[in-house]
Amino acid sequence: MSQTVHEKPAAAAAPARDAVQADGHAVRLTGVSKSFGRGGAPVLDGIDLTVAPGEFVCLLGASGCGKSTLLNLVAGLDKPSAGAIDVPGGRPALMFQEHALFPWLKAGKNIELALKLRGMPREERKAEAQRLLALVRLDTAYDKRVHELSGGMRQRVALARALAQAGDVLLMDEPFAALDAITRDVLHDELTRIWADTGRAVVFVTHNVREAVRLGQRVVLLSSRPGRIAREWTIGIPQPRRIEAPDVSALSIEITEHLRGEIRRHGKH
Template sequence: MKSGSALTPKVILELRQVCKDFHTRQGRLHVLDKVSLRVRRGDFLCLLGPAGCGKSTLFHICAGLEEPDSGQVLIDSQPVAGPGPDRGVVFQDGALFPWLTVRGNVEFGLTMQNVPAGERRERCDEALELVRLRKFADVNIHQLSAGMRQRAAIARAVVLQPKVLLMDEPFAALDAQTRNIMQEELQRIWAQTGTAVVFVTSNVSEAVRLGDRVAVMSFRPGRIKREVPVHRSRPRLADDPHLMEIRTFLVRDLKEDAHLAVEEELGDA
Protein backbone atom coordinates (compact mmCIF):
# COMPACT_ATOMS: atom_id res chain seq x y z
CA MET A 1 0.00 0.00 0.00
CA LYS A 2 1.30 3.39 -0.97
CA SER A 3 0.93 6.14 1.55
CA GLY A 4 -2.05 8.38 1.03
CA SER A 5 -3.96 5.79 -0.94
CA ALA A 6 -6.75 5.90 1.61
CA LEU A 7 -7.23 9.61 1.05
CA THR A 8 -6.95 9.76 -2.71
CA PRO A 9 -8.54 6.77 -4.40
CA LYS A 10 -6.75 5.05 -7.21
CA VAL A 11 -6.91 6.51 -10.73
CA ILE A 12 -9.14 4.24 -12.84
CA LEU A 13 -9.22 6.07 -16.15
CA GLU A 14 -6.56 8.46 -17.36
CA LEU A 15 -6.26 10.41 -20.58
CA ARG A 16 -2.83 11.79 -21.43
CA GLN A 17 -2.52 14.47 -24.08
CA VAL A 18 -5.12 12.92 -26.36
CA CYS A 19 -5.30 14.49 -29.84
CA LYS A 20 -7.67 13.71 -32.69
CA ASP A 21 -8.11 15.27 -36.14
CA PHE A 22 -10.86 14.65 -38.63
CA HIS A 23 -10.23 15.01 -42.32
CA THR A 24 -13.10 16.59 -44.21
CA ARG A 25 -13.56 18.21 -47.60
CA GLN A 26 -12.96 21.60 -45.98
CA GLY A 27 -9.65 20.32 -44.70
CA ARG A 28 -8.33 19.22 -41.37
CA LEU A 29 -10.50 19.65 -38.28
CA HIS A 30 -8.67 19.80 -35.00
CA VAL A 31 -11.30 18.03 -32.87
CA LEU A 32 -9.38 17.16 -29.72
CA ASP A 33 -6.28 19.04 -28.63
CA LYS A 34 -4.14 17.58 -25.87
CA VAL A 35 -6.98 16.48 -23.64
CA SER A 36 -5.88 15.16 -20.27
CA LEU A 37 -8.24 13.82 -17.63
CA ARG A 38 -8.13 11.69 -14.53
CA VAL A 39 -11.00 9.70 -13.12
CA ARG A 40 -10.55 8.07 -9.72
CA ARG A 41 -12.41 5.18 -8.20
CA GLY A 42 -15.91 6.31 -7.21
CA ASP A 43 -15.65 9.58 -9.15
CA PHE A 44 -18.57 11.15 -10.94
CA LEU A 45 -17.19 13.30 -13.74
CA CYS A 46 -19.41 15.23 -16.10
CA LEU A 47 -18.01 16.24 -19.46
CA LEU A 48 -19.83 19.38 -20.52
CA GLY A 49 -19.61 21.22 -23.83
CA PRO A 50 -21.60 22.60 -26.73
CA ALA A 51 -22.70 20.36 -29.59
CA GLY A 52 -19.81 19.55 -31.88
CA CYS A 53 -17.08 20.33 -29.34
CA GLY A 54 -15.65 16.82 -29.57
CA LYS A 55 -17.03 15.38 -26.35
CA SER A 56 -18.64 12.53 -28.24
CA THR A 57 -15.33 11.78 -29.95
CA LEU A 58 -13.63 11.82 -26.56
CA PHE A 59 -16.29 9.42 -25.28
CA HIS A 60 -15.69 7.06 -28.20
CA ILE A 61 -11.95 7.15 -27.56
CA CYS A 62 -12.49 6.29 -23.88
CA ALA A 63 -14.77 3.42 -24.91
CA GLY A 64 -12.10 2.14 -27.32
CA LEU A 65 -14.41 2.59 -30.33
CA GLU A 66 -12.06 5.16 -31.85
CA GLU A 67 -8.31 5.60 -31.67
CA PRO A 68 -6.59 8.84 -30.78
CA ASP A 69 -4.05 10.24 -33.27
CA SER A 70 -1.66 10.73 -30.40
CA GLY A 71 -1.74 10.54 -26.62
CA GLN A 72 -2.75 7.70 -24.35
CA VAL A 73 -5.82 6.27 -22.69
CA LEU A 74 -5.08 4.18 -19.61
CA ILE A 75 -7.42 1.96 -17.65
CA ASP A 76 -5.91 0.94 -14.32
CA SER A 77 -2.56 2.14 -15.72
CA GLN A 78 -2.91 -0.22 -18.71
CA PRO A 79 -3.17 1.26 -22.22
CA VAL A 80 -6.57 0.75 -23.85
CA ALA A 81 -6.67 -1.36 -27.00
CA GLY A 82 -10.23 -1.43 -28.31
CA PRO A 83 -13.46 -1.78 -26.37
CA GLY A 84 -13.60 -4.00 -23.31
CA PRO A 85 -15.83 -5.06 -20.43
CA ASP A 86 -13.79 -2.97 -17.95
CA ARG A 87 -15.67 0.03 -19.39
CA GLY A 88 -19.45 -0.13 -19.35
CA VAL A 89 -21.02 1.99 -22.06
CA VAL A 90 -24.48 3.58 -22.25
CA PHE A 91 -25.45 5.34 -25.49
CA GLN A 92 -27.93 8.14 -26.01
CA ASP A 93 -30.60 5.93 -27.57
CA GLY A 94 -29.76 2.95 -25.40
CA ALA A 95 -28.89 0.83 -28.45
CA LEU A 96 -30.69 -2.15 -26.94
CA PHE A 97 -31.07 -5.16 -29.24
CA PRO A 98 -34.73 -5.44 -30.27
CA TRP A 99 -34.42 -9.15 -31.11
CA LEU A 100 -33.64 -9.97 -27.47
CA THR A 101 -35.77 -9.53 -24.38
CA VAL A 102 -34.62 -7.28 -21.54
CA ARG A 103 -32.97 -10.33 -19.97
CA GLY A 104 -31.34 -11.28 -23.26
CA ASN A 105 -29.87 -7.80 -23.52
CA VAL A 106 -28.56 -7.73 -19.96
CA GLU A 107 -27.08 -11.22 -20.28
CA PHE A 108 -25.47 -10.46 -23.67
CA GLY A 109 -22.10 -9.35 -22.28
CA LEU A 110 -22.04 -12.26 -19.82
CA THR A 111 -22.68 -14.68 -22.68
CA MET A 112 -19.74 -13.16 -24.53
CA GLN A 113 -17.62 -13.95 -21.46
CA ASN A 114 -18.92 -17.54 -21.40
CA VAL A 115 -20.44 -17.11 -17.95
CA PRO A 116 -22.51 -20.25 -17.17
CA ALA A 117 -26.29 -19.90 -17.49
CA GLY A 118 -27.09 -20.12 -13.78
CA GLU A 119 -24.66 -17.38 -12.77
CA ARG A 120 -25.76 -15.31 -15.77
CA ARG A 121 -29.33 -15.43 -14.61
CA GLU A 122 -28.43 -14.49 -11.05
CA ARG A 123 -26.26 -11.54 -12.03
CA CYS A 124 -28.87 -10.37 -14.52
CA ASP A 125 -31.57 -10.46 -11.83
CA GLU A 126 -29.34 -8.43 -9.51
CA ALA A 127 -28.69 -5.81 -12.18
CA LEU A 128 -32.39 -5.60 -13.04
CA GLU A 129 -33.20 -5.27 -9.34
CA LEU A 130 -30.73 -2.36 -9.17
CA VAL A 131 -32.48 -0.47 -11.97
CA ARG A 132 -35.93 -1.67 -10.79
CA LEU A 133 -36.77 -3.60 -13.94
CA ARG A 134 -36.96 -7.04 -12.35
CA LYS A 135 -40.60 -7.45 -13.33
CA PHE A 136 -39.81 -6.62 -16.95
CA ALA A 137 -37.10 -9.22 -17.51
CA ASP A 138 -39.01 -11.13 -20.17
CA VAL A 139 -40.49 -8.15 -21.99
CA ASN A 140 -39.53 -7.20 -25.54
CA ILE A 141 -37.59 -3.96 -25.98
CA HIS A 142 -40.20 -2.13 -28.05
CA GLN A 143 -42.70 -2.57 -25.23
CA LEU A 144 -40.55 -0.47 -22.86
CA SER A 145 -40.91 3.30 -22.40
CA ALA A 146 -37.92 5.51 -23.21
CA GLY A 147 -36.99 5.80 -19.52
CA MET A 148 -37.21 2.05 -19.00
CA ARG A 149 -34.98 1.50 -22.01
CA GLN A 150 -32.28 3.64 -20.45
CA ARG A 151 -32.67 1.67 -17.20
CA ALA A 152 -32.18 -1.54 -19.18
CA ALA A 153 -29.16 -0.05 -20.96
CA ILE A 154 -27.63 0.85 -17.58
CA ALA A 155 -28.29 -2.69 -16.30
CA ARG A 156 -26.66 -4.16 -19.42
CA ALA A 157 -23.53 -2.11 -18.72
CA VAL A 158 -23.24 -2.51 -14.92
CA VAL A 159 -23.88 -6.26 -14.94
CA LEU A 160 -20.32 -6.69 -16.23
CA GLN A 161 -19.04 -4.85 -13.12
CA PRO A 162 -17.02 -2.33 -15.11
CA LYS A 163 -14.35 -0.16 -13.51
CA VAL A 164 -15.92 2.88 -15.07
CA LEU A 165 -19.33 3.58 -16.56
CA LEU A 166 -19.22 5.76 -19.69
CA MET A 167 -22.47 7.50 -20.58
CA ASP A 168 -23.01 9.55 -23.74
CA GLU A 169 -25.93 11.97 -23.24
CA PRO A 170 -28.04 9.08 -21.99
CA PHE A 171 -31.01 11.21 -20.95
CA ALA A 172 -30.94 13.74 -23.81
CA ALA A 173 -33.89 12.17 -25.63
CA LEU A 174 -36.13 11.88 -22.55
CA ASP A 175 -38.95 14.24 -21.62
CA ALA A 176 -38.31 16.62 -18.71
CA GLN A 177 -40.05 14.55 -16.01
CA THR A 178 -38.48 11.28 -17.02
CA ARG A 179 -35.09 12.96 -17.26
CA ASN A 180 -35.48 14.31 -13.71
CA ILE A 181 -36.40 10.86 -12.39
CA MET A 182 -33.51 9.22 -14.23
CA GLN A 183 -31.08 11.74 -12.75
CA GLU A 184 -32.28 10.76 -9.29
CA GLU A 185 -32.06 7.10 -10.18
CA LEU A 186 -28.55 7.40 -11.56
CA GLN A 187 -27.36 9.04 -8.34
CA ARG A 188 -28.86 6.16 -6.37
CA ILE A 189 -27.36 3.51 -8.70
CA TRP A 190 -23.96 5.21 -8.56
CA ALA A 191 -24.09 5.32 -4.77
CA GLN A 192 -25.07 1.64 -4.62
CA THR A 193 -22.45 0.33 -7.02
CA GLY A 194 -19.59 2.73 -6.33
CA THR A 195 -18.57 2.53 -9.99
CA ALA A 196 -16.82 5.60 -11.38
CA VAL A 197 -18.94 7.44 -13.94
CA VAL A 198 -17.99 9.62 -16.90
CA PHE A 199 -21.14 11.36 -18.01
CA VAL A 200 -21.17 13.33 -21.27
CA THR A 201 -23.80 16.03 -21.57
CA SER A 202 -24.54 19.37 -23.20
CA ASN A 203 -27.06 20.22 -20.48
CA VAL A 204 -25.54 22.49 -17.80
CA SER A 205 -28.16 21.78 -15.11
CA GLU A 206 -27.69 18.06 -15.56
CA ALA A 207 -23.89 18.32 -15.35
CA VAL A 208 -24.05 20.38 -12.17
CA ARG A 209 -26.63 18.18 -10.52
CA LEU A 210 -24.85 14.89 -11.23
CA GLY A 211 -21.11 15.59 -11.21
CA ASP A 212 -18.56 15.77 -8.42
CA ARG A 213 -16.59 17.59 -11.02
CA VAL A 214 -17.65 19.23 -14.25
CA ALA A 215 -15.01 19.30 -16.97
CA VAL A 216 -15.90 22.07 -19.41
CA MET A 217 -14.85 21.62 -23.02
CA SER A 218 -14.16 24.43 -25.46
CA PHE A 219 -15.23 24.42 -29.09
CA ARG A 220 -12.61 23.66 -31.75
CA PRO A 221 -10.08 22.80 -30.85
CA GLY A 222 -11.74 20.68 -28.18
CA ARG A 223 -9.87 21.24 -24.95
CA ILE A 224 -10.74 20.86 -21.31
CA LYS A 225 -10.76 24.54 -20.48
CA ARG A 226 -11.52 24.14 -16.79
CA GLU A 227 -12.68 21.68 -14.17
CA VAL A 228 -15.29 22.93 -11.73
CA PRO A 229 -15.75 20.97 -8.51
CA VAL A 230 -19.29 20.63 -7.15
CA HIS A 231 -19.22 20.13 -3.38
CA ARG A 232 -22.72 19.25 -2.42
CA SER A 233 -24.19 16.31 -0.54
CA ARG A 234 -26.46 13.80 -2.28
CA PRO A 235 -29.09 13.14 -3.35
CA ARG A 236 -29.16 16.55 -4.96
CA LEU A 237 -32.36 18.25 -5.99
CA ALA A 238 -32.71 19.89 -9.37
CA ASP A 239 -33.49 23.33 -7.84
CA ASP A 240 -30.73 23.46 -5.18
CA PRO A 241 -29.70 27.19 -4.94
CA HIS A 242 -25.98 26.40 -4.61
CA LEU A 243 -26.17 24.34 -7.80
CA MET A 244 -27.98 27.25 -9.50
CA GLU A 245 -25.02 29.50 -8.75
CA ILE A 246 -22.55 27.12 -10.37
CA ARG A 247 -24.97 26.69 -13.22
CA THR A 248 -25.13 30.44 -13.89
CA PHE A 249 -21.33 30.60 -13.93
CA LEU A 250 -21.06 27.68 -16.36
CA VAL A 251 -23.75 28.97 -18.69
CA ARG A 252 -21.80 32.23 -19.01
CA ASP A 253 -18.59 30.29 -19.47
CA LEU A 254 -20.09 28.21 -22.28
CA LYS A 255 -21.86 31.02 -24.06
CA GLU A 256 -19.08 32.05 -26.41
CA ASP A 257 -18.28 28.47 -27.41
CA ALA A 258 -21.93 27.70 -27.97
CA HIS A 259 -22.20 30.72 -30.30
CA LEU A 260 -19.14 29.58 -32.21
CA ALA A 261 -20.67 26.14 -32.58
CA VAL A 262 -23.94 27.53 -33.91
CA GLU A 263 -22.17 29.82 -36.39
CA GLU A 264 -20.13 26.90 -37.62
CA GLU A 265 -23.29 24.86 -37.99
CA LEU A 266 -25.10 27.56 -39.97
CA GLY A 267 -21.95 27.86 -42.08
CA ASP A 268 -21.41 31.60 -42.79
CA ALA A 269 -19.30 31.14 -45.86
Protein backbone atom coordinates in the same frame (compact mmCIF):
# COMPACT_ATOMS: atom_id res chain seq x y z
CA MET B 1 2.46 8.39 -29.99
CA SER B 2 2.13 6.21 -26.94
CA GLN B 3 0.09 3.09 -26.82
CA THR B 4 -3.56 3.19 -25.87
CA VAL B 5 -4.01 0.82 -22.96
CA HIS B 6 -7.12 -1.31 -23.19
CA GLU B 7 -5.64 -4.75 -23.46
CA LYS B 8 -6.98 -6.32 -20.32
CA PRO B 9 -9.62 -8.86 -21.40
CA ALA B 10 -13.07 -8.04 -20.06
CA ALA B 11 -13.48 -11.44 -18.39
CA ALA B 12 -10.33 -10.85 -16.36
CA ALA B 13 -11.33 -7.36 -15.24
CA ALA B 14 -11.41 -6.96 -11.50
CA PRO B 15 -14.63 -6.00 -9.74
CA ALA B 16 -15.20 -2.30 -9.18
CA ARG B 17 -13.55 -1.61 -5.87
CA ASP B 18 -10.60 -3.96 -6.34
CA ALA B 19 -9.44 -2.31 -9.54
CA VAL B 20 -7.92 0.70 -7.81
CA GLN B 21 -4.38 1.04 -9.03
CA ALA B 22 -1.41 2.14 -7.00
CA ASP B 23 -1.42 5.60 -8.57
CA GLY B 24 -5.16 5.84 -8.09
CA HIS B 25 -6.87 6.56 -11.38
CA ALA B 26 -9.74 4.90 -13.18
CA VAL B 27 -9.06 6.77 -16.45
CA ARG B 28 -6.12 8.90 -17.43
CA LEU B 29 -5.73 10.85 -20.66
CA THR B 30 -2.37 12.44 -21.34
CA GLY B 31 -1.96 14.88 -24.21
CA VAL B 32 -4.77 13.27 -26.20
CA SER B 33 -5.46 14.76 -29.63
CA LYS B 34 -7.70 13.47 -32.39
CA SER B 35 -8.14 14.47 -36.01
CA PHE B 36 -10.15 12.63 -38.61
CA GLY B 37 -8.67 11.95 -42.02
CA ARG B 38 -5.33 13.04 -43.41
CA GLY B 39 -4.46 16.60 -42.48
CA GLY B 40 -7.86 17.16 -40.86
CA ALA B 41 -8.15 19.94 -38.28
CA PRO B 42 -7.93 18.53 -34.75
CA VAL B 43 -11.27 17.84 -33.09
CA LEU B 44 -9.54 17.29 -29.73
CA ASP B 45 -6.27 18.93 -28.84
CA GLY B 46 -4.00 18.11 -25.92
CA ILE B 47 -6.56 16.75 -23.47
CA ASP B 48 -5.16 15.92 -20.03
CA LEU B 49 -7.80 14.42 -17.79
CA THR B 50 -7.64 12.08 -14.82
CA VAL B 51 -10.71 10.42 -13.35
CA ALA B 52 -10.24 8.96 -9.87
CA PRO B 53 -11.63 5.52 -8.99
CA GLY B 54 -15.31 5.90 -8.16
CA GLU B 55 -15.42 9.52 -9.27
CA PHE B 56 -18.40 10.99 -11.15
CA VAL B 57 -17.19 13.40 -13.83
CA CYS B 58 -19.49 15.26 -16.22
CA LEU B 59 -18.07 16.38 -19.57
CA LEU B 60 -19.91 19.42 -20.79
CA GLY B 61 -19.60 21.21 -24.11
CA ALA B 62 -21.41 22.64 -27.11
CA SER B 63 -22.72 20.37 -29.85
CA GLY B 64 -19.86 19.19 -32.06
CA CYS B 65 -17.07 20.06 -29.63
CA GLY B 66 -15.84 16.47 -29.46
CA LYS B 67 -17.53 14.97 -26.38
CA SER B 68 -18.57 11.74 -28.10
CA THR B 69 -15.20 11.55 -29.82
CA LEU B 70 -13.50 11.73 -26.43
CA LEU B 71 -15.79 9.09 -24.95
CA ASN B 72 -15.25 6.77 -27.92
CA LEU B 73 -11.49 7.06 -27.44
CA VAL B 74 -11.79 6.15 -23.75
CA ALA B 75 -14.08 3.25 -24.73
CA GLY B 76 -11.40 1.97 -27.09
CA LEU B 77 -13.71 2.29 -30.12
CA ASP B 78 -11.22 4.58 -31.83
CA LYS B 79 -7.56 5.50 -31.39
CA PRO B 80 -6.15 8.92 -30.54
CA SER B 81 -3.97 10.66 -33.15
CA ALA B 82 -1.56 11.55 -30.34
CA GLY B 83 -1.29 11.00 -26.62
CA ALA B 84 -2.08 8.12 -24.31
CA ILE B 85 -5.20 6.75 -22.65
CA ASP B 86 -4.87 4.49 -19.65
CA VAL B 87 -7.84 2.57 -18.26
CA PRO B 88 -6.33 0.18 -15.69
CA GLY B 89 -9.61 -1.61 -14.91
CA GLY B 90 -10.10 -2.86 -18.48
CA ARG B 91 -12.51 -1.85 -21.19
CA PRO B 92 -15.18 0.48 -19.79
CA ALA B 93 -18.93 -0.13 -19.98
CA LEU B 94 -20.83 2.12 -22.37
CA MET B 95 -24.30 3.61 -22.54
CA PHE B 96 -25.56 5.81 -25.38
CA GLN B 97 -28.40 8.27 -25.94
CA GLU B 98 -30.33 5.63 -27.85
CA HIS B 99 -30.85 2.48 -25.83
CA ALA B 100 -29.35 0.21 -28.55
CA LEU B 101 -31.09 -2.83 -27.07
CA PHE B 102 -31.67 -5.82 -29.34
CA PRO B 103 -35.41 -5.67 -30.13
CA TRP B 104 -35.70 -9.40 -30.79
CA LEU B 105 -34.46 -10.24 -27.29
CA LYS B 106 -36.44 -9.78 -24.09
CA ALA B 107 -35.11 -7.28 -21.56
CA GLY B 108 -33.58 -10.01 -19.40
CA LYS B 109 -31.86 -11.66 -22.38
CA ASN B 110 -30.38 -8.32 -23.48
CA ILE B 111 -28.65 -8.17 -20.12
CA GLU B 112 -27.66 -11.84 -20.16
CA LEU B 113 -25.96 -11.32 -23.51
CA ALA B 114 -23.68 -8.71 -21.93
CA LEU B 115 -22.99 -11.14 -19.06
CA LYS B 116 -22.15 -13.88 -21.59
CA LEU B 117 -19.74 -11.57 -23.44
CA ARG B 118 -18.11 -10.86 -20.11
CA GLY B 119 -17.54 -14.57 -19.62
CA MET B 120 -20.09 -15.29 -16.89
CA PRO B 121 -21.13 -18.99 -16.78
CA ARG B 122 -24.59 -19.69 -18.21
CA GLU B 123 -26.10 -20.91 -14.91
CA GLU B 124 -25.29 -17.64 -13.14
CA ARG B 125 -26.62 -15.27 -15.79
CA LYS B 126 -30.36 -15.29 -15.10
CA ALA B 127 -30.01 -14.49 -11.41
CA GLU B 128 -27.51 -11.74 -12.16
CA ALA B 129 -29.78 -10.23 -14.85
CA GLN B 130 -32.64 -10.23 -12.35
CA ARG B 131 -30.44 -8.60 -9.72
CA LEU B 132 -29.44 -5.85 -12.17
CA LEU B 133 -33.07 -5.29 -13.22
CA ALA B 134 -33.97 -4.92 -9.54
CA LEU B 135 -31.12 -2.43 -9.14
CA VAL B 136 -32.69 -0.21 -11.82
CA ARG B 137 -36.15 -0.86 -10.27
CA LEU B 138 -37.47 -2.95 -13.16
CA ASP B 139 -38.01 -6.23 -11.33
CA THR B 140 -40.97 -7.16 -13.50
CA ALA B 141 -39.38 -6.46 -16.89
CA TYR B 142 -37.33 -9.64 -17.33
CA ASP B 143 -39.76 -11.16 -19.85
CA LYS B 144 -40.77 -7.91 -21.55
CA ARG B 145 -39.84 -7.19 -25.14
CA VAL B 146 -38.23 -3.86 -25.92
CA HIS B 147 -41.29 -2.49 -27.76
CA GLU B 148 -43.43 -3.13 -24.66
CA LEU B 149 -41.27 -0.77 -22.57
CA SER B 150 -41.52 3.03 -22.29
CA GLY B 151 -38.56 5.21 -23.23
CA GLY B 152 -37.56 5.60 -19.59
CA MET B 153 -37.84 1.85 -18.99
CA ARG B 154 -35.69 1.15 -22.05
CA GLN B 155 -32.99 3.45 -20.70
CA ARG B 156 -33.19 1.61 -17.37
CA VAL B 157 -32.65 -1.71 -19.16
CA ALA B 158 -29.79 -0.11 -21.10
CA LEU B 159 -28.30 1.04 -17.79
CA ALA B 160 -28.66 -2.46 -16.34
CA ARG B 161 -26.97 -3.85 -19.44
CA ALA B 162 -24.14 -1.32 -19.11
CA LEU B 163 -23.73 -2.40 -15.48
CA ALA B 164 -23.62 -6.02 -16.68
CA GLN B 165 -20.46 -5.21 -18.58
CA ALA B 166 -17.17 -5.67 -16.77
CA GLY B 167 -14.89 -2.80 -15.89
CA ASP B 168 -14.85 -0.23 -13.15
CA VAL B 169 -15.70 2.68 -15.43
CA LEU B 170 -19.10 3.53 -16.88
CA LEU B 171 -19.14 5.86 -19.88
CA MET B 172 -22.46 7.54 -20.61
CA ASP B 173 -23.10 9.63 -23.74
CA GLU B 174 -26.18 11.82 -23.19
CA PRO B 175 -28.15 8.78 -21.98
CA PHE B 176 -31.21 10.74 -20.86
CA ALA B 177 -31.31 13.42 -23.57
CA ALA B 178 -34.35 11.92 -25.32
CA LEU B 179 -36.45 11.60 -22.14
CA ASP B 180 -39.03 14.01 -20.73
CA ALA B 181 -37.97 16.16 -17.78
CA ILE B 182 -39.82 14.16 -15.11
CA THR B 183 -38.53 10.78 -16.28
CA ARG B 184 -35.05 12.26 -16.54
CA ASP B 185 -35.32 13.59 -12.99
CA VAL B 186 -36.24 10.12 -11.68
CA LEU B 187 -33.35 8.55 -13.58
CA HIS B 188 -30.95 11.15 -12.16
CA ASP B 189 -31.96 9.97 -8.68
CA GLU B 190 -31.55 6.33 -9.71
CA LEU B 191 -28.17 6.91 -11.32
CA THR B 192 -26.89 8.76 -8.24
CA ARG B 193 -28.01 5.87 -6.03
CA ILE B 194 -26.55 3.20 -8.34
CA TRP B 195 -23.27 5.10 -8.65
CA ALA B 196 -22.99 5.22 -4.86
CA ASP B 197 -23.94 1.50 -4.58
CA THR B 198 -21.60 0.16 -7.26
CA GLY B 199 -18.58 2.40 -6.67
CA ARG B 200 -17.88 2.66 -10.40
CA ALA B 201 -16.29 5.74 -11.87
CA VAL B 202 -18.70 7.48 -14.24
CA VAL B 203 -17.84 9.75 -17.16
CA PHE B 204 -21.11 11.35 -18.18
CA VAL B 205 -21.34 13.44 -21.36
CA THR B 206 -24.02 16.09 -21.65
CA HIS B 207 -24.68 19.51 -23.13
CA ASN B 208 -27.22 20.16 -20.36
CA VAL B 209 -25.54 22.30 -17.68
CA ARG B 210 -28.11 21.60 -14.97
CA GLU B 211 -27.87 17.88 -15.55
CA ALA B 212 -24.08 18.11 -15.18
CA VAL B 213 -24.37 20.07 -11.91
CA ARG B 214 -27.14 17.74 -10.66
CA LEU B 215 -24.99 14.65 -11.14
CA GLY B 216 -21.25 15.33 -11.13
CA GLN B 217 -18.64 15.59 -8.43
CA ARG B 218 -16.71 17.47 -11.08
CA VAL B 219 -17.84 19.27 -14.23
CA VAL B 220 -15.30 19.62 -17.03
CA LEU B 221 -16.11 22.18 -19.73
CA LEU B 222 -14.72 21.50 -23.21
CA SER B 223 -14.09 24.29 -25.67
CA SER B 224 -14.91 23.85 -29.36
CA ARG B 225 -12.69 23.67 -32.44
CA PRO B 226 -10.47 22.30 -31.19
CA GLY B 227 -11.84 20.62 -28.10
CA ARG B 228 -9.69 21.52 -25.12
CA ILE B 229 -10.42 21.59 -21.43
CA ALA B 230 -11.58 25.16 -20.93
CA ARG B 231 -12.36 25.02 -17.24
CA GLU B 232 -13.53 22.71 -14.52
CA TRP B 233 -15.56 22.94 -11.35
CA THR B 234 -15.62 20.72 -8.29
CA ILE B 235 -19.21 20.40 -7.11
CA GLY B 236 -19.41 20.30 -3.33
CA ILE B 237 -23.22 20.26 -3.08
CA PRO B 238 -24.24 17.09 -1.16
CA GLN B 239 -26.14 14.29 -2.93
CA PRO B 240 -28.93 13.67 -3.60
CA ARG B 241 -29.32 17.08 -5.21
CA ARG B 242 -32.44 18.56 -6.70
CA ILE B 243 -32.11 19.99 -10.18
CA GLU B 244 -34.20 23.02 -9.14
CA ALA B 245 -32.37 23.65 -5.84
CA PRO B 246 -30.99 27.20 -5.44
CA ASP B 247 -27.33 26.12 -5.12
CA VAL B 248 -27.62 23.87 -8.21
CA SER B 249 -29.26 26.77 -10.10
CA ALA B 250 -26.65 29.32 -9.04
CA LEU B 251 -23.74 27.16 -10.18
CA SER B 252 -25.58 26.24 -13.40
CA ILE B 253 -25.96 29.94 -14.22
CA GLU B 254 -22.25 30.51 -13.68
CA ILE B 255 -21.25 27.52 -15.83
CA THR B 256 -23.75 28.48 -18.54
CA GLU B 257 -22.04 31.88 -18.82
CA HIS B 258 -18.75 30.12 -19.53
CA LEU B 259 -20.40 27.74 -22.00
CA ARG B 260 -21.94 30.73 -23.80
CA GLY B 261 -18.51 32.32 -23.92
CA GLU B 262 -17.14 29.20 -25.59
CA ILE B 263 -19.97 29.12 -28.11
CA ARG B 264 -19.62 32.88 -28.88
CA ARG B 265 -15.93 32.48 -29.44
CA HIS B 266 -16.57 29.98 -32.19
CA GLY B 267 -19.49 31.81 -33.75
CA LYS B 268 -21.89 28.89 -33.97
CA HIS B 269 -23.52 26.18 -31.98
